[in-house]
Amino acid sequence: MRASDADRERVAQVLHNALSEGRITVNELEERLSTVYAAKTLGELKPVTADLPSASAAVEPATTRAVGFPDQRIGGHPGSPVSIGVLSGAVRKGSWVLPPQHNSFAFWGGTEIDLRQARFADKHCTITAVAIMGGIQITVPDDINVDVTGIGFMGGFVLEDKSGAPPAPPTAPTVKINGLGFWGGVVVYRKPAQRTEPPRIEGA
DSSP states (O other): OBOOHHHHHHHHHHHHHHHHTTSSOHHHHHHHHHHHHHOOBHHHHGGGGTTSTTHHHHTSOGGGSOTTOGGGTBOSOOOOSEEEEESSEEEEOSSOEEOSEEEEEEESSEEEEEOTTOEESSSEEEEEEEEESSEEEEEEETTSEEEEOOEEESSEEEEEEOSOOOOOOTTSOEEEEEEEEESSEEEEEEEOOOOSSOOOOTTO
16 A cells, blocks of 8 residues: 555654664664655555554554544644734634644734644644733644643633543643733633544645
8 A cells, every 4th residue: 555644754753752762773763764755655664663662553544543643643844833913813724733832922913723633743732822902712622632821811811622522642742822811812712623534734
């Protein structure tokens, strides 16, 4: 079966994890990554991780994997690190990659961030949201972990869980949302993911 970009990224993630655990060296990582990104089929990917944990799961086709597996959603070139709405609006939604740190600022305007079809550059990402006489709306899917620690001062900084789902497993991506709502508001909505397959980057 032909390998997709998502298949290659999953195997690359296994290799990066192996490096961090001391299972392979930097030189071995570089050699194996060269093989991974040149691979055309799943069969060519299997030998690269045959001696590493999680190898069999890494080379399964994306369409046969469970939606909640974090390695399907972690990785990719980070998207914009900022979203600014000053007397206007800004939107980040659809197929994009949340960077490790994203700053959202609204002043007499609004910003909207929707992560339901997003990927995550790292397993742990942070959104710092500051709304001053403006509003910021952040929508997160129920198959990731979210930690809201912002402050509302003469304003609001709230989490509204509309999914009815239990917390995501610890292995899922985690997004920490902090910041300030001053004479304005930051609202985080947790909603059903509604995915039939892992999110992909357009053009990938």
